Amino acid sequence: MLTELLTGWITHQRWFAGKGRPIDDLTVESDVELAHGLRHLIISVCQGGARDRYQLLLGSGAEESARFKPAHIGDGYYDAAYDADLTGVLLQAMAAGRDLGPLRFRHMEGTEIDTSLRSLVLGAEQSNTSLVYGDTYICKLFRRLIAGVNPELEIVTALALRSDSHVAQPYGWIETDLDGEPTTLAMTQEFLSNANDGWALALASVRDLYASLNPSAAEAGGDFSAEACRLGMATAQVHHELAAAFPTEVIEAQEVKRMIEDHRRRLDLAIAEVPELGEYAHVAEEAYQRVTDAAREMPVQRVHGDYHLGQVMRTTGDWVILDFEGEPGQPIAERRALSSPLRDVAGMLRSFDYAALHLLTDHPDARNLRPRAVEWAELNRSSFLAGYSAGGGHLRPEDAVLLRALELAKAAYEVVYEARNRPTWLSIPMTAFQTER
Known part of the structure; x- marks a missing residue:
């Protein structure tokens, strides 16, 4: 019974x-x-x-x-x-x-x-x-x-x-x-009873910008860039502690190429499920090819694995990072596997894009506000990266190629997720393939 x-x-x-x-x-x-x-x-x-x-x-x-x-x-x-x-x-x-x-x-x-x-x-x-x-x-x-x-x-x-x-x-x-x-x-x-959710804080900043008479993201009342910088520093410090607490490795160039091939397979699966992504497949392919062409040894370590603004809380003292489970539904072995810390960086950069754009999905003035959204995302992305470097995160100029590829890999995953669960948000990850960075 x-x-x-x-x-x-x-x-x-x-x-x-x-x-x-x-x-x-x-x-x-x-x-x-x-x-x-x-x-x-x-x-x-x-x-x-x-x-x-x-x-x-x-x-x-x-x-x-x-x-x-x-x-x-x-x-x-x-x-x-x-x-x-x-x-x-x-x-x-x-x-x-x-x-x-x-x-x-x-x-x-x-x-x-x-x-x-x-x-x-x-x-x-x-x-x-x-x-x-x-x-x-x-x-x-x-x-x-x-x-x-x-x-x-x-x-x-x-x-x-x-x-x-x-x-x-x-x-x-x-x-x-x-x-x-x-x-x-x-x-x-x-329980962080007096803390504020990172996603909610970012959205408050975006709303302030959209309502402001001043179109500049840096000068609007709810500027988030200082917090984005602090979050970058906290992220780098946690990556440092993870590298100290768990084993690390350096993988050979051939293993980096195999990683990119895996991203290519996932992109093909995403296109099979969401055919409109196929129009922009060349953008990801070009990014993946640049990594393959410049493949070299890559340090890997334990990482968060599912990093975004919804996984961080702002306390009175600093940022606190939550939910180190990795991507839900994946095997434990995959979630525990060593990876480039830039995977987490890419996830947070994608989250800034989401925070900037998702309020426009049903906004009556979306077209006019879109330049503000793009400026907000770029300001906070750059502030986060500056904080990550200041906090000791390893970000060399040549890492931009890998970071771009990891962002697009994450965006391909998001395309499938949104198509299945929130079709009205599908345009957000699709934008990643239409933006030159």
Whole structure:
């Protein structure tokens, strides 16, 4: 009966990755009682020959199920992530370092966890669910489970041990074994209650520019360029700490060429899905060819992997970088792989373009405002790069060729994403192939 209820319920959850495809089979792989009325489930879902695992905090009780209507599953069951009367168990178990069946609750050595705080679910996420305890902790539940240690836990704990101020303090995590590998189920960090989201700050700057009588991005009231410079410095400093905390390598020119060939294959796949990109394929091909022609040894290291303005927070002191998971849905091995730090730089440069242009997608005066948008993006891109260099980031003149290629590779990925999810935004990544830089 429970598996039937879950089969009908899971397809409507934002974090379920198999939307639009029928479920062939759903089984409960693991069922652990955490407290009275609270169980931890690992659910296996088979679709078209592929299997995905998800985790669920399962609450039971007719009265409670009625109270949490958005989390209602049926027959007295509900998603207990929304039940603050039960979720305190997670903090308590992490603080005590308990083992409950196959689940292991751990905390960072030298930290104390206040177990009296009540939780509230953040409403903005898609692929995970985050519980905020008071204004002190945020516990991220990784809904879709991939065997292996999550890169975010690995990186944040390593940087925290190096006293890096650009990451939020980690406090604890939950893990189990999947396919014979220790696998991260959740992690708890400092909640930056008084910080501002980088994307929101950038958009406020763009709105100020569009509303200003002064058409200059540098002189408008909401100028963001100083913050972009500070963000560049913070990014370079985190890259330096990552290189110190994890192994680094130098790959040969031939490996650089193979990387470019992989980008070419991805471009072909993007064109097959979004044919209008084909008109501009030569722009990316020329950028890729320049990298191939000038290929030389390239230093690689651990990087963020999915870096943009939505992954950074401005505190009263400095920028803090979040979400070191890498690109969602990719295998753990790929997300942990060493890469050029310019990959992160390219991601942030693309994010400045997005911030400048996305407000124009349905703006009645888009044509007249577009020059302002372009100026804002260029100002903040250059400020970020200046900050990155000032912070010790390696940006040689010859790196511009690789950086341009990585930007266009990211834009090709964005074209596919927007075509699938936000067709009205498709023009934003397409612009990357129409702009000379």
